[in-house]
Amino acid sequence: MEHGGDIYTEGILKGRKLIDFSSNINPLGVPESFTANIGEGLAGLDVYPDIKYRESKQYICNYINKSWAINCKEEDLVLGNGAGENIDIAIRSLESITIVSPAFIEYEDRAQKNGSKIAYSMLNKDMEVDYKDLLEKVKATQGLIIANPNNPNGGLIDREKFKPILKHCQKYNKKVIIDEAFIEFTGNKDDSLIDLVNSYSCICIIRALTKFYGIPGIRLGYSICKDKDYNGRMRDKQIPWNVNSFAQLALKYVLEDEEYIRVTKKWLEEERPAFIKEIGSLKMVDRVYPSKANFILVRLNKISGEKLYQDLIKENILIRRCNNYNGLGDEYVRLAIKAREDNEILIEKLERYDILDI
């Protein structure tokens, strides 16, 4: 099961430093607010974390309730060892599930390994959700998982068109798992569907610190849901002390790091439109799909994703092939939006294909 972010196989383990466009991590790196408090983390390492993570959950509540009027309480939260754990236990708590695809490949993998029955609702040719099809598919399953914005294309859920699906799920006690691991990158809090958790206890929102706060090594995810029974079923699948002390430290400091958030927003407001425009204007690119996230899905022209991957790896650049996404083929690649200078290196490499008319 190939993911992005493997800078090891072709990189570190061969003594090479790669520029990684295959994983979607904030290029600002580890927040200073975390690093500055590492001593506090070290001092607390010799005791078990609170098995109930009460203080940590309070930090999340404070963060959520500051931005959205949903009265998030400790009991609504389930903490995960990265959002991957939240996805795993959310899916394993259902016997059948509709997956909006193409999507993060873990959804399918976790469901398959759990033996859950899977229905797929495919995005249309513009990489938009087919809401009519999704409603039909979810009628035959115990719930659905969808990302907002979606990975690998970066598209958002249309809240009005999504309402009939929410109503159906609420009525028939089905679950709507919404993976918002990338939501902070959109720069607009109204893009989140988190405000609906009060009206729809069927909704389970999953988030993470990983991407936006540039700390994939820390492993911290969480889910917000007002359904006590579902939260209980998820918790039953968890081991005690599943969140490490440094992840708790990050929760305490980075969610409040206004400066980091401000600089990230500014970076993406500048780089996202520029990157989309420049990549989109390449002859080798057939299409760039609209993205509100920090990555773009690209359909290639004339060159295969595999060929481009192999070419670029020789130049120490790593991109994400998309041929293991359900519904995508070797004509697609996913590119993270990085800092200006890295983006320019990539674009310059790609421009050569146009010049040489390969």
Add this chain to the structure above:
Amino acid sequence: MEHGGDIYTEGILKGRKLIDFSSNINPLGVPESFTANIGEGLAGLDVYPDIKYRESKQYICNYINKSWAINCKEEDLVLGNGAGENIDIAIRSLESITIVSPAFIEYEDRAQKNGSKIAYSMLNKDMEVDYKDLLEKVKATQGLIIANPNNPNGGLIDREKFKPILKHCQKYNKKVIIDEAFIEFTGNKDDSLIDLVNSYSCICIIRALTKFYGIPGIRLGYSICKDKDYNGRMRDKQIPWNVNSFAQLALKYVLEDEEYIRVTKKWLEEERPAFIKEIGSLKMVDRVYPSKANFILVRLNKISGEKLYQDLIKENILIRRCNNYNGLGDEYVRLAIKAREDNEILIEKLERYDILDI
């Protein structure tokens, strides 16, 4: 499900500092070899860990192969988010299991939550394994889980008496899960059964950094097993990137920290016999069971575990009641062996009961 180590409910969350005899952590605290390299951990936090954890597994192989001639390879290892995850996936890979009890309560909890059928083989009145009974019980299940040394009493497996059970399990393709989370505390590498993994692919040894290296906040466990099929079934239950960067950093440095290991051994060689003797000589104590670990199981006289717990918590001392262990009642408590000055504080408190003849 109550565990030891909850210094929060009656302690931190009420602004009180407790002396914690309820969790069995090395009182030497976080190894200096870890703290000194924290900068390396911070520097690597902005990239995903290697999804295969190749370098980390190599550090474990080096450590294992230095002490035991078993030729441990990367493929024999499964890394966990604490030994708790290793226990969880090892148990969930069996449909029925024999639990040698009383034991770490997670064994039972994980099996129950997974819906695995459970048989219990109870320790005898001296808290020793009943090997004849264990063989009978395991005949009706797909495997067994046992700890070496066992928690809560600290007793070791008798390797000769255990052999018929190993032979049975090897012959009938059953699994023998041996939790060696406390093995380094015995001070004698021959107490481990890890040298048998080559001859018995039925054996799955589980270990952790948590206790011996005084870093329960870090979350790092691992298992060693030569059965590829079983390892695969366990890995299928894991999420990607389940081990955080700081746990990887710990693996790199603490396993090689000879000074920490030496000082720990010296501390326990002095404190264990002294603690056992002093606690055992109290009138309020009916019996202390032989322990090779860093904790002791105590049967009380005249006073209940609950009463003693309540008395001591008023004096900011936390002990482990044992009434939620299968096979133990409220006449038992478990006490961690701590640094001399803490041990003396506890013993002094307990001596008052004798003086007052309560």
